[in-house]
Amino acid sequence: MEFYIIVTVVCVTAFTADMILRYMEKIRSFGMETRLHNIKGKTIPIEDLIPHNITMITVFGTAFGAFGIVMKLLGIHPFVSFPLAVFFGCMVNFTVMHFIKPVIQHVGGDDLSARTDLSGAEAICIERIGGDDYGKIELVYKGRHYEFEAVSEYETDIEKGERVYVLYREEQFCVVEKQSEVLDVINEK
Numbered sequence: 001m002e003f004y005i006i007v008t009v010v011c012v013t014a015f016t017a018d019m020i021l022r023y024m025e026k027i028r029s030f031g032m033e034t035r036l037h038n039i040k041g042k043t044i045p046i047e048d049l050i051p052h053n054i055t056m057i058t059v060f061g062t063a064f065g066a067f068g069i070v071m072k073l074l075g076i077h078p079f080v081s082f083p084l085a086v087f088f089g090c091m092v093n094f095t096v097m098h099f100i101k102p103v104i105q106h107v108g109g110d111d112l113s114a115r116t117d118l119s120g121a122e123a124i125c126i127e128r129i130g131g132d133d134y135g136k137i138e139l140v141y142k143g144r145h146y147e148f149e150a151v152s153e154y155e156t157d158i159e160k161g162e163r164v165y166v167l168y169r170e171e172q173f174c175v176v177e178k179q180s181e182v183l184d185v186i187n188e189k
Helices: 004-022 055-071 078-108 181-188
Strands: 122-127 135-141 144-152 165-171 174-180
Touching: 004 055, 055 078, 078 181, 122 144, 122 174, 135 165, 165 181
Parallel strands: 144 174
Antiparallel strands: 122 135, 122 165, 135 144, 165 174
């Protein structure tokens, strides 16, 4: 019983911390979303049964521990309850990855991750970017608005309302270039 309680408490705590950091504090660079394996199933997506990142390990551990506690309270023998708890954890993983995650991403999930390449994306300057200073840009990605700190690539002033291209992005910081500068280079040739 103690084993299941410890697993459940540790996994619930880790999952809660992950969700707070990910969705409330917008911190995504601590590696919990990095894939641990890349298994491709043909008919049954086997990779959805096995936890594929640390976040899903916490989901698996929570389901495993909670089901184990219920089995223990019902008086089921450990030789039966342990494999059933593992099976239940796998089924919860499959349900989350195969059904719940796609719905969350479609309805209201954050489509823009830290790894999304924004090179060449158009944006609008919403706070003046001085030649040697920072400013802010607003970018529309998949119908959602995002704001980033930005700096001018060629240290030119970019006024509020001017259109820019994103050249490089690192977390919440972008290097941008005015659209007129791009057109000037094309017109020179």
